[in-house]
Amino acid sequence: MNAPLAHRVLGLTAAALLAQAGWAQQPVDPMAPLQEDANETLEAYIADLGLTDVLAAHLRQRLAGAKPEERGIAANELARLYTRMLSEARDGEARREIEALARGLLTEFPEADGAELRIDLAKATYLRAEEMAERFRLGLATESEKLEAVRILNDVTPQFNMVRERLSREVTGLESREKNVSPEEEPILRAALTDARRVRSLAAYYEGWSRYYLSLLTQTDAGLQDALVAFGVILNASNNSVPSLERLPKSTLKFEHVARSCMGVALCLAAQNDHDNAMRWLDQLNLVEDLPENVEKQMFSRRLIVLSMAQRWNNVEARVRRTRSIGTDGKPTPLSV
Numbered sequence: 610m611n612a613p614l615a616h617r618v619l620g621l622t623a624a625a626l627l628a629q630a631g632w633a634q635q636p637v638d639p640m641a642p643l644q645e646d647a648n649e650t651l652e653a654y655i656a657d658l659g660l661t662d663v664l665a666a667h668l669r670q671r672l673a674g675a676k677p678e679e680r681g682i683a684a685n686e687l688a689r690l691y692t693r694m695l696s697e698a699r700d701g702e703a704r705r706e707i708e709a710l711a712r713g714l715l716t717e718f719p720e721a722d723g724a725e726l727r728i729d730l731a732k733a734t735y736l737r738a739e740e741m742a743e744r745f746r747l748g749l750a751t752e753s754e755k756l757e758a759v760r761i762l763n764d765v766t767p768q769f770n771m772v773r774e775r776l777s778r779e780v781t782g783l784e785s786r787e788k789n790v791s792p793e794e795e796p797i798l799r800a801a802l803t804d805a806r807r808v809r810s811l812a813a814y815y816e817g818w819s820r821y822y823l824s825l826l827t828q829t830d831a832g833l834q835d836a837l838v839a840f841g842v843i844l845n846a847s848n849n850s851v852p853s854l855e856r857l858p859k860s861t862l863k864f865e866h867v868a869r870s871c872m873g874v875a876l877c878l879a880a881q882n883d884h885d886n887a888m889r890w891l892d893q894l895n896l897v898e899d900l901p902e903n904v905e906k907q908m909f910s911r912r913l914i915v916l917s918m919a920q921r922w923n924n925v926e927a928r929v930r931r932t933r934s935i936g937t938d939g940k941p942t943p944l945s946v
Contacts, residue, residue: 661694665710672718680718687714688723695729708733724772725808728815731765735815738762742822746914747946755826762823766832769816773839776809813842814866817873824880833877840877843870854893865901868894872904872911884919891915 668690672683691711698704711730715723741758744750750758783802790798820836837851843866844852852874861867871890878887891912894900909932916924933941 661690661697665690665694684714684718685723688726692723692726692729695726695733704733724776725811727768727772728808728811731768732815734761735765735819738765739818739822742826745826759823759826762819762826766816766819766823769812769819770835770839773809773812773816773842776805776812777842779805780809810843810866813839814870817843817870817877821873821877821880824877830881833880836877837874840870840873843867844874854889857893859893859897862894862897863899863901865904868897868901868904872907875911875915879915879918882918884915884921887915888912 665687668683668687672680672687675683688711691707691714694707695704695711698707708730711723711726715727715730738758738761741750741754742762745755745758780802783798783805787798787802817836817839820832820839824830824833824836834851838846838849840846841850841852845856845858845861846852847856857871862871871894875887875890878884878890891908894904894908909928912928913925916922916928929944930941933944936942
């Protein structure tokens with residue numbers, strides 16, 4: 610929905626809602642500032658209708674006229690809405706428009722929290738770099754693709770790191786308050802703590818993989834230790850430490866991001882020439898009964914990577930032989946790429 614149309618719909622919706630509620634004793638100017646309680650009711654009403662474009666236009670208008678002390682709250686509401694809109698966008702052009710609006714918001718209003726929005730924006734470009742890095746591993750990427758992937762990863766890695774470190778401080782603060790919280794405030798604090806941990810895990814996940822792929826593309830071990838520390842946030846490592854199998858909560862491996870983080874640890878260890886421990890992390894995933902399907906599909910290729918880096922070619926050959934199926938002609942079928 611374009612901006613003029615969104616504003617017209619917004620104005621008509623506001624006028625109708627106010628009239629229906631009995632608030633309007635005289636003709637309503639649909640573009641006039643609304644009172645705070647009317648704003649909240651209107652926003653809930655528009656949200657219930659699923660008119661996210663209209664709601665975004667309303668929040669942008671509200672933010673433009675907000676007092677300095679109100680801007681942070683309004684900007685956070687708009688940041689959360691943009692995050693939702695990005696997750697629901699199915700059209701590439703629509704997503705690019707939302708991304709542009711979101712970047713403009715974070716640039717113009719740095720007081721906006723928008724941690725999850727920053728992750729979502731950085732993730733969009735990270736995924737392109739990940740694809741090019743995997744092509745590089747297979748010898749299929751051009752030199753320009755490799756350089757572009759390195760550029761993207763150098764850009765997004767500090768963003769993920771910044772969010773992770775900020776959320777880690779927030780989690781620490783909330784955990785210290787949890788000890789003395791009143792019964793009335795306890796549900797609110799626990800909800801805030803759960804959300805902070807969730808967003809911190811998101812940032813740590815993408816930071817870990819970004820640092821690993823930078824190491825792969827640049828053929829150095831720079832950043833691998835920091836990648837392990839980032840994965841450790843998800844894998845129950847002690848504060849700012851690398852993860853260990855002893856502290857790993859085995860019951861969480863059914864979650865895809867946790868299982869993928871284990872793979873990330875294995876690849877980082879293999880790149881540091883710690884091949885035995887790398888295989889132990891992959892072996893741990895083999896013990897999971899309900900391993901996510903997407904992770905299970907990658908297990909064979911990740912094992913080949915670790916074994917080939919260790920130059921265990923007999924093991925590579927044995928696994929390939931076991932994996933290849935026999936066709937109707939009685940001959941082994943080729944493996945997929």
